[in-house]
Amino acid sequence: MKSLADLKVSEKGIIKSFSDEALSVKLIEMGCLPGSEIELNFAAPFNGPLAVKVAGYHLSLRKEEARSVTLED
Amino acid sequence: MSDQSKPKIALVGNPNSGKSTLFNLLTGLSQKTGNFPGVTVDKKTGTFKLLDGRIAEVTDLPGTYSIYPKTLDEQIVQEVFLDRTHSHHPDMAIVVTDATNLKRNLLLFTQIRDLGIPCVLVLNMFDIVQLRKVKIDLRGLSIDLGVKVLATNSHSGDGVQALKKIVSQALISSKRPFYDxxxxxxxxxxxxxxxxxxxxxxxxxxxxxxxxxxxxxxxxxxxxxxxxxxxxxxxxxxxxxxxxxxxxxxxxxxxxxxxxQPSDSNKRTISEKIDRIVTHQVFGYAVFLGLLFLIFQSIFAWAEGPMDIIEGSISQFGSWVKSSLPAGVVNDLITDGIIAGLAGVLVFIPQIAILFAFISLLEESGYMARAVFLMDKLMRKFGLNGKSVVPLISGMACAIPAIMATRNIESWKDRLITIFVTPFMSCSARLPVYTILIGLVVPEDHLFGVFNIQGLVLMGLYLLGFLAAVVSAIGMKYMLKVKERSYFVMELPDYKLPQWKNVLLTIYSKSKTFAVEAGKVIIAISIILWVLASYGSGNNFKNAEEIVRSELPQTASQEQYEIALSAHRLEYSYAGRFGKAIEPMIKPLGYDWKIGIALITSFAAREVFVGTMSTIYSIGASDDDEVSIREKLRQEVDPETGEPVYTMALGFSLMVFYAFAMQCMSTLAIVYRETKGWKWPLIQMVYMTAVAYLSALVTYNIF
Known part of the structure; x- marks a missing residue:
């Protein structure tokens, strides 16, 4: 299963589901809706947080948090 | 519903929606800051005149993405709207949105609307929408959402008058929910x-x-x-x-x-281009360090001129007061006690202003979020959180707002560690202490002809504070056994040109708060200190004149006699006794009883050091000798050895002590409030004082 953490820089994916319920509520509020397009913009050095483009703006989240976001294959 | 003659309006919206700028435009200088009842959330209220002459009271609520709070600050938004008996429950809400990101911004709007609060929707930053050639049908939006919709540009102030007009009319709440x-x-x-x-x-x-x-x-x-x-x-x-x-x-x-949407909407924006550099593996950190370096250099270089002017004029003012008032106790109290103490506060307003200018520029421009993003991984190694960067950087201005800024950290453990270590960051109150000591013992030279050595030492002290914070955080990380998740879901706002008005307002209000708050403490302490240093009991104080005369040789001049007399009086005054009492304890650090007095008074607030020194040495020196405090310290000679007291070793030992010690009652009070108990502030005070003492001891013995 492909997750948001597997995206390469400038690669896009479609959000399918979330594996972490508590975190998913927050992500959904921030506009990461199932079915929406998400693009990895850049990553902080040393496996730091990721910056993604979603719903027309930029959002950052940690790599392990990104792992809980499953993408469509 | 409250009194209709003075309607209450809540200004609410996402973070980065330009809400506060709009608030400044609406209320101008009528705004007041305070706390929400029962909680320490910053509350900004202001008033403005409606078209029909009524005065509306506006509250600027903390920015939030939804009615479900994630942090303590956001909690207040939910309380104000859900608790109909709350003293700030609004009669209507102005919901401010960033028009360039309408979908996400509308979520909060629909929630507030469905609570039955009459509201108006403001599409802010509409100029950027137009610049990007996006067309928004305001009329259609208004019909579909069932509320009045208005476009504003808080940069230019366009639309603000129209907004005042809309809220002057009675807004009605929508009967049918947007989403049931x-x-x-x-x-x-x-x-x-x-x-x-x-x-x-x-x-x-x-x-x-x-x-x-x-x-x-x-x-x-x-x-x-x-x-x-x-x-x-x-x-x-x-x-x-x-x-x-x-x-x-x-x-x-x-x-x-x-x-x-225009057809070319997928083009890379300027923000994305800037981010390529600012978040780069190498350049990103270079930019971050470069900015910090720039801040320190400018604090020292730019502030010097204004500081000299302030110091000079206060000293002139002091002499003028001294000569125009009749000589006596009141004259001494005003000039040696109050004016000398106050000079210590006023003189470092330029440095505070510069520091807050930088911090507010970093916040306004959107860079602060990148610093958080870049530092998260590193910070987590130390048991902190990327979001700890903001408190730690603000801590260089003042620990009090910094500790309040930890409210944005969702995880309690991360937050507690940040609160615990933030006071190690060198705050602006340490600056005057550093400034005076560096000026005293570090030569005014340049390294490689470019870097001001005094500036480098100052930067070293800031680094020292930062290291202490980091090392303590690592220790806390292993000692605190709390299993709790920490999240890091954060918007990276587009870069914006800072609004000079907002920056200036921040500088003004922070400098004013500092001068007033610190000023109150310092004046009080200066007066107490002056009394303690001018009066005493016992034979040695009462018969000072005879004792000094008998000790001095017959050939001594009148001037020598007076200097010896005032020094003798100070030594046997109440303050001198306190200093002497703790002298055995601080002797290993190289301090004498005069510094002991300053250490005692500094426990209230560290910036009192300079005021105390001014007071002590003004009393100790002869009256017409109005040299600056720095000169007085330089001239201070050890009565036993005849060597200058302020050697390199003593100077650095004192600087290190002030870098680490918890000498701020206000910080302890805020930690007490934020951690809801005396446990953490007490641990913090004992720990920081121990670190300060040991490090000063080591420093004194190295030199």
Whole structure:
């Protein structure tokens, strides 16, 4: 299963589901809706947080948090 | 509903929506800052005149993405809207949105609307929308959302008059909800509506969703809601997801129907281009360090001129007062006590202003979020959080707002560690102490002809504070056994040109708060100190004149006699006794009893050091000798050895002590409030003092 953490820089994916319920509520509020397009913009050095483009703006989240976001294959 | 003659308006919106700028435009200089009742959340209120002459009171609520709070600051938004008896429960809400990101911004709007609060929707930053050639149909939006919609540009102030006009008319609340949550939990909603006499479905639904967070409900009321939820199988998280997704679907349809995007909307924006550099593996950190370096260099270089002017004019003012008032006790108290003490505060306003200017520029421009992003991984190694960067950087200005800024950290453990280590960051109150000591013992030279050595030493002291913070955080990370998740979901706002008005307002209000708050403490302490240093008991004080005369050789001049007399008096005054009492303890660090007095008074607030030194040495010196405090310290000679007191070793030992010691009652008070108990502030004080003492001891012995 492909997750948001597997995206390469400038690669896009479609959000399918979330594996972490508590975190998913927050992500959904921030506009990461199932079915929406998400693009990895850049990553902080040393496996730091990721910056993604979603719903027309930029959002950052940690790599392990990104792992809980499953993408469509 | 409150008194209609003075309507209460809440200004609410997402972070980075330009809400505060709009607030400044609406209220201008009528704004006041304070706290919400019962909690220490910063509250900004202001007033403005409606078209019909009534005065409206506006409250600028903390920025939030939804009615479900994630942090303590956001909690207040939910309370103000849900608790109808709250003193700030608004008659209407101005919901401010960033028009360039309408969908996400509308989520909060629909929630507030569904609570039955009359509201007006403001599409802010409309100029950027137009610049990007996006077309938004305001009329269509207004019809679909069922409220008045207005475009503003808080940069230029366009639309503000129109907004005042709209809120002057009575706004009505929408009867039909935008998104009806009834189908998600019909039985729960019905039962709560009946028990609590509520009209709106969404209000009842919120009682069910946020039962534990609603502070205005009694324990028995909460128990009742828990029962209702249990009976009807209400689960909060899955229902909340459904609600949010449902709202977004409606919002998305409406926004798509009413906007036309230009064909080239996928072009890289300027923000994205800047981010390529600012978040780069190498350049990113270089930019971050470069900025910090720039801040320190400018604090020292730019502030020097204004500081000299302030120091000079106060000293002139002091002499003028001294010569124009009749000589005597009152004259001495005013000039040696109050003016000398006050000079210590006023003189470092330029440095505070520069520091706050930088911090507010970094916040305004959007860079601070990148610093948080870049530092998260590193910070987590130390048991901190990327979001600890903001408190730590603000801590270089003042620990009090910095500790309050930790409220944005969702995880309690991360937050506690940040609170614990933030006072190690060199705050602006340490600056005058550093400034005076560096000026005293570090030569005014340049390294490689470019870097001001004094500036480098100052930067070293800041680094020292930072290292102490980091090392302590690592220790805390292993000692605190709390299993709690920390999240890091954060918006990276587009870069913006800072608004000079906002920056200037910040500089003004922070400098003023500092001068007033620190000034009060310092004047009080200066007066007490002056009394303690001018009076004493016992034979040695009472018969000072005879004792000094008998000790001095017959050939001594009148001037020598007076200097010896005042030194003798100070030594046997109450203050001198206190200093002497702790002298054995501080002797190993190289300090004498005069510094001992300063250490004691510094426990209230460290910036008192300079005022105390001024007071002590003004009393000790002869009257007409109005040299600056720095000169007085330089001239100070050890009575036993005849060597200058302020050697390199003593100077650095003192600097290190002040770098680490917890010498700020206000910080202790704020830690007490934020951690809800005396445990942490006490541990913090004992720990920091121990670190300060040991490090000063080591430093003194190295030199």
């Amino acid at each position: 949550t009834y189908h998600l939990a019909s039985k729960t909603i019905d039962a709560i509506k009946e028990s609590f006499d509520l009209t709106e479905n969404y209000r009842a639904y919120q009682y069910a969703q946020q039962t534990e967070r609603l502070t205005f409900l009694s324990e028995s009321q909460k128990e009742e809601i828990r029962e209702i939820k249990k009976e009807n199988n209400f689960y909060d998280l899955p229902t909340q997801s459904q609600e949010t997704i449902g709202r977004y679907q409606l919002i998305s349809d409406i926004v798509d129907r009413n906007t036309i």
